[in-house]
Amino acid sequence: MKNTKIIAVANQKSSGKTTTCVNLGAALALKGNKVLLIDFDPQESLSNFFGCYNSENNIADLMLKLANKQPVKAAEYIIHNELNGIDLIPSNNTDMNAFSRVILAKRGQETVLKRVLSRFAVFEDYDYIIVDCNASVDITVDNALCAANSVIIPCWAAPFNFAPLTNTINQIEDIREELNPDLEIVGILLTFCERTKNCAAAIDAMRKNYDGLIFDTTITRTARADTSLREKAAVLSTAKDNKTASEYRAVADEIVRRVG
Numbered sequence: 001m002k003n004t005k006i007i008a009v010a011n012q013k014s015s016g017k018t019t020t021c022v023n024l025g026a027a028l029a030l031k032g033n034k035v036l037l038i039d040f041d042p043q044e045s046l047s048n049f050f051g052c053y054n055s056e057n058n059i060a061d062l063m064l065k066l067a068n069k070q071p072v073k074a075a076e077y078i079i080h081n082e083l084n085g086i087d088l089i090p091s092n093n094t095d096m097n098a099f100s101r102v103i104l105a106k107r108g109q110e111t112v113l114k115r116v117l118s119r120f121a122v123f124e125d126y127d128y129i130i131v132d133c134n135a136s137v138d139i140t141v142d143n144a145l146c147a148a149n150s151v152i153i154p155c156w157a158a159p160f161n162f163a164p165l166t167n168t169i170n171q172i173e174d175i176r177e178e179l180n181p182d183l184e185i186v187g188i189l190l191t192f193c194e195r196t197k198n199c200a201a202a203i204d205a206m207r208k209n210y211d212g213l214i215f216d217t218t219i220t221r222t223a224r225a226d227t228s229l230r231e232k233a234a235v236l237s238t239a240k241d242n243k244t245a246s247e248y249r250a251v252a253d254e255i256v257r258r259v260g
């Protein structure tokens with residue numbers, strides 16, 4: 001995987017991770033990049049967004065086949081989304097839960113996704129692979145962080161306790177120390193931003209606490225970011241004047257500057 005940038009999108013708390021994966025993926029594709037999204041959450045939100053439900057060819061099945069040394073073709077797991085110009089490997093609730101249980105008994109349990117991505121030549125075609133994590137610190141998130149070069153942490157910009165963010169950063173530091181020394185935090189992306197004093201205070205506190213890590217661009221809370229799945233799927237490619245889309249295009253510019 002010479003030039004492919006693998007980015008995990010992680011936070012223990014629900015914070016716009018899946019929305020970030022979709023919009024950032026489409027924004028990077030609009031810049032001419034070949035982008036693959038991997039749904040790594042048993043909730044299947046990212047898969048559902050692209051109309052995939054309960055997919056037989058899903059990332060957990062691919063990982064389990066590799067871990068069990070069964071023959072498998074990764075290309076058969078990739079779905080192309082014409083509208084947004086991006087590819088997807090879907091999740092599957094049953095298989096992701098089976099993966100989490102079965103893999104704990106095996107050696108190299110944290111590095112299955114890493115091995116999948118380096119085993120198959122098809123993944124070398126991509127400029128960016130973006131992995132949508134679930135809201136926890138479990139073995140699947142460990143796998144995403146071991147496979148990734150970098151992490152984006154979307155974070156709800158509201159007065160809140162810092163515990164979920166701190167736990168996520170601690171998990172990233174553990175993985176960096178023990179398994180993936182090159183793992184970098186690309187940045188913390190402030191999401192659900194509103195024009196309120198509370199929100200301004202939260203943004204201010206975040207910038208002070210995590211100096212240099214916070215993206216300049218923030219994502220505004222807007223109903224257009226939270227429409228029905230079908231409408232959302234069309235937002236980026238058709239409505240170029242859409243606020244959410246233009247904010248994520250600005251984040252994509254910052255990411256390209258930060259990770260190349």
Ligand SMILES: Nc1ncnc2c1ncn2[C@@H]1O[C@H](COP(=O)(O)OP(=O)(O)OP(=O)(O)O)[C@@H](O)[C@H]1O
Pocket residue numbers: 013014015016017018019020041043045133134135191192219220221222223225226227244
């Ligand atoms: N900028 C935004 N403005 C308004 N609503 C948003 C915005 N971003 C995301 N949402 C909505 O908020 C909800 C949570 O967002 P999302 O699913 O992206 O978060 P998540 O971190 O992936 O959650 P989970 O941890 O459950 O996977 C969704 O209904 C989504 O459509």
Ligand SMILES: [Mg+2]
Pocket residue numbers: 017018019041045046132133134
């Ligand atoms: Mg999600």
